[in-house]
Amino acid sequence: MTHNTTAALKDYAFELVGQEVKQGEAILAVRLSHKPTAKPVPDAVVFASRLDMAPAGMPTMTTELEPQPATEPGLYRFKTNLTMAGDWQFSLAAKVPGETGTVQSQIVFKAVP
Numbered sequence: 001m002t003h004n005t006t007a008a009l010k011d012y013a014f015e016l017v018g019q020e021v022k023q024g025e026a027i028l029a030v031r032l033s034h035k036p037t038a039k040p041v042p043d044a045v046v047f048a049s050r051l052d053m054a055p056a057g058m059p060t061m062t063t064e065l066e067p068q069p070a071t072e073p074g075l076y077r078f079k080t081n082l083t084m085a086g087d088w089q090f091s092l093a094a095k096v097p098g099e100t101g102t103v104q105s106q107i108v109f110k111a112v113p
Contacts, residue, residue, distance in 0.1 A: 040074020
């Protein structure tokens with residue numbers, strides 16, 4: 001991977017829409033944006049690789065993720081069941097049109113009762 005490609009991939013970031021999520025059945029919405037322009041990135045191929053409780057010291061506590069239809073450009077949604085309240089880590093990756101390589105991110109959030 002060249003330096004330019006690495007720099008380009010660092011120009012993208014995932015952000016969880018809302019930092020607290022209710023425990024139980026939930027829709028996690030993440031926004032993928034291009035940091036230099038602050039614009040949403042539509043049409044990326046986003047895949048959620050893992051949702052676990054590693055921040056709470058329980059990396060083996062995982063749950064399923066099911067992609068959902070987008071409701072706006074640059075917003076990617078996943079249905080899940082947060083079985084416990086506490087700190088969760090959402091690991092994501094994306095292929096951005098026109099970029100070489102994969103954007104990777106880990107988002108930590110709290111599930112509340």
